[in-house]
Amino acid sequence: MSCLFNNLFKKAVVHSIVENSLKAYHFQRSVFLVPTAHPKFATNRYKSKSSRSKGKLINKVSESETESETKDDDIFDVNDKSAKTIEVRVASLRADSILKVGLGISRNKLETIFYEGRIRVNGTKIPKKSVSVRENDELDVIKGKQTNSDFLTISRLLLLGIKAEEDIIKIKLRRHKSLTVENYEGRDAWTQSESNV
Numbered sequence: 001m002s003c004l005f006n007n008l009f010k011k012a013v014v015h016s017i018v019e020n021s022l023k024a025y026h027f028q029r030s031v032f033l034v035p036t037a038h039p040k041f042a043t044n045r046y047k048s049k050s051s052r053s054k055g056k057l058i059n060k061v062s063e064s065e066t067e068s069e070t071k072d073d074d075i076f077d078v079n080d081k082s083a084k085t086i087e088v089r090v091a092s093l094r095a096d097s098i099l100k101v102g103l104g105i106s107r108n109k110l111e112t113i114f115y116e117g118r119i120r121v122n123g124t125k126i127p128k129k130s131v132s133v134r135e136n137d138e139l140d141v142i143k144g145k146q147t148n149s150d151f152l153t154i155s156r157l158l159l160l161g162i163k164a165e166e167d168i169i170k171i172k173l174r175r176h177k178s179l180t181v182e183n184y185e186g187r188d189a190w191t192q193s194e195s196n197v
Contacts, residue, residue: 001023020172043120085160089168095121096129099139102157118142118190135162142190146180152190154179 088101096110099119100112113119114129121131122141133139146153156179161172183189 001090082178083174085172085174087170087172089170091168093132093134093169093171094129094160095119095126095131095133095139098133098157098159098171098173099141102139102171102175103141103155105141113141120184120188123184123188132193133159135159140181143178145183145190145192150183151180152183154181 004026023028045154086102088098090101092095096114099105100107100110105113111129114126117125118141119129120124120138120142121133121138122138137159139159141155143153143155145151154176156176159171159173160174
């Protein structure tokens with residue numbers, strides 16, 4: 001009988017030790033949790049859409065960031081549903097690199113578009129692809145003419161803000177994928193024959 005009592009006593013002692021250690025573990029773990037609501041401690045997650053783009057970093061947006069973005073958007077036309085405000089990272093402020101990232105155009109296709117004379121910066125035809133752009137500049141890529149020859153269909157990027165960091169430059173863009181505008185004036189006017197060159 002004493003053997004049975006010793007076994008039960010040992011099991012009770014082991015059970016209480018395990019239970020106390022689990023409580024201590026949970027207590028220690030809860031004491032050292034980092035608050036994730038603070039933007040400094042925001043967690044990052046990695047998301048890949050295809051095998052080529054593995055490891056793209058997507059930051060969780062905190063409430064303070066969304067409030068500041070809505071204040072910035074109030075300055076611009078918020079009712080325009082065809083436009084989207086995006087933030088991109090580029091290595092330089094060249095027009096071709098910003099168009100490539102902002103509109104998702106390949107370098108080869110962008111080169112063809114440039115030689116066809118279909119790129120405008122602030123309504124002016126650019127002489128070379130490496131033109132530097134500044135804040136509040138408009139980058140247009142002409143897609144073609146409407147049935148009315150006075151209007152063009154374009155893709156437009158408006159540079160809202162530029163922030164330089166160590167290795168990269170963050171640019172906040174307002175992107176219109178398809179926009180109808182009047183044809184440019186003077187020597188910068190676009191004609192269908194330019195694309196056949």
